[in-house]
Amino acid sequence: MSNSSSARGLSTGGATRIQKRNRAAILDAALDVFSTHGFRGATLDQIAGAAGLSKPNLLYYYKSKEAIYTALLEALLDTWLDPMRALDPEGDALGEILAYVRRKLDMSRSHPRESRLFANEIVQGAPHIHNALAGDLRALVDDKAALIQSWIDAGKLAPVHPHHLIFSIWSLTQHYADFDVQVRAVLGDEDPFAAAPGFLDTLYRRMLQP
Amino acid sequence: MSNSSSARGLSTGGATRIQKRNRAAILDAALDVFSTHGFRGATLDQIAGAAGLSKPNLLYYYKSKEAIYTALLEALLDTWLDPMRALDPEGDALGEILAYVRRKLDMSRSHPRESRLFANEIVQGAPHIHNALAGDLRALVDDKAALIQSWIDAGKLAPVHPHHLIFSIWSLTQHYADFDVQVRAVLGDEDPFAAAPGFLDTLYRRMLQP
């Protein structure tokens, strides 16, 4: 029997520890580069360099540039929507919305690369994830919009268009990640995230208090 | 005397009508292509084709890809900020804000390419217009933020952080242009601009009514 990787006995689920580490390093490097330059603007040289691999070795793990990109988008899309999934029908209406806003704002601060990755993709027409938008995303949003509408009907929130309310939360929170350079250029030394939580909390309290 | 262009007697300001028409066609084509694919993703072939010129002829009018791009950004930046400049210190405070929001939303509907051009540029770190952001833009925003603060101090608006109020207006209105595909994927057949004006009007009334 040959000393092939699959016969080593140390492999876990068909992938060695080195393979797992390299795949993770590649996706992290790809997130860096794709989020900064967009799909077309990124090069395999940059990604390979950031991952500490040679370019052909990079293509040993993923067979093409596009394969890296779509693997990255798929791996992130689910977690990206977690803050919205956590909206709890049993919770206090206004409190749930405010907590959702807070979670999204926290993600803009802690995961700006993910935000800019999706921003780049969507601004340019979402050529790689259009199906996910019209499928899973739409279903999830419709579900949560119905929940918001039920809160409004029960008099727990002031009346607003539920879908546009959700758009406003995405837009206001992701703005601090996607347009970070502009925000900081205008604010100077002031940290955007110092006043942003209070501002958004006030905004949604005043708008939604029944 | 040779029959050179400058001796024709029909030239206006050093440029013939054909030159003016071609320059305008180039900038319009460049707006199309750069706003859809970003600077790096755009190609001179696409721009030349959209403008109805050959690639070398394109480079006769602008000496490089970057020259086209920066000419476009400079030509648009001023008009892009007009809605904010129109904020009138003598007008009614809440009415002025609501009118500004409405003007910005109208621009997202009528000029989505311009919005996406700046979105692409800023998401990727604003490498070509960083100076303009930290210079002219910041000065203009600081000026209008002071105006908003004076309205708050006079009791004409509910207290909010003026800079973040301005960011919110940019974010909420431009979202409908920059993330158009996502908004439409979620809304399905419903026209985003049907409910958006009313939603934003309600939002800012409830937030700012003293």
Place this chain on the structure above:
DNA sequence: GTCTATAGCCTGATAGAC
């Protein structure tokens, strides 16, 4: 699994005829 070398394509920009 990882490397060097390179194929093959595309892109921005230039030369030179008309």
Place this chain on the structure above:
DNA sequence: GTCTATCAGGCTATAGAC
């Protein structure tokens, strides 16, 4: 002013040695 032809460089992806 506009074209055809083309160069030089950068890019993705593959071949093949180890």
